[in-house]
Amino acid sequence: MKERKFSLVTWSLKKCLKNSLSETTMDWKEYIKTLSLTVEGLSYGFNLPVSANLLEDLSAQFSLEELPRELEELYYETNGVDELLNGEEIGHLIWTIDRVIEINKEYRTGADFKELQIPFEQLFFIADAGNGDLFGFETLNRKFDRYDIFVWDHETDSRTWVAPNLATFIKWWTDGTIKV
Secondary structure, eight states: HHHHHHHHHHHHHHHHHHHHHHHHHHOHHHHTTTTTSSTTTTEEEEEEOOOOOHHHHHHHHHTOOOHHHHHHHHHHOSSEEEETTTTTTEEEOOOOOOHHHHHHHHHHHHHGGTSSOOGGGGGEEEEEEEESSSSEEBBBBTTTTOOOOEEEEETTTTTEEEEHHHHHHHHHHHOOOOOO
């Protein structure tokens, strides 16, 4: 009888853990597929998922203690999200990890950006608007205390809040709620 009771407890704990995880983990590909497209012929493409090692490398490149959970979840499903027009790649909804590293390094260390008032160490860019403006998370002291998304305006060097989290950013950017 004890063995059966233990099995029921173990099963219940596993079920609770699974339910808890499934409630907090989003299926990013399905979520993005369900978004309404505002341009005829526009679609989104997905890439192979990334490994935990690659995510650790990304964090290490910028001395971050961790990455935002939503961003990690997305990368575990797909290394960025491509924007396609009639099947041809025209840009990225969310950059690949290689692009994230390239752009963040460029903006943090590039001579052209040293003259700007606010350093880029406080922003972690993950996407662009196609006009020179960049979207990213705010980071302070190697942490992400908030998961809001901000836009950096390349003409004014201003940083403006645009969404409370990655999922909302993707929805609002794709449906035209966010305008830059």
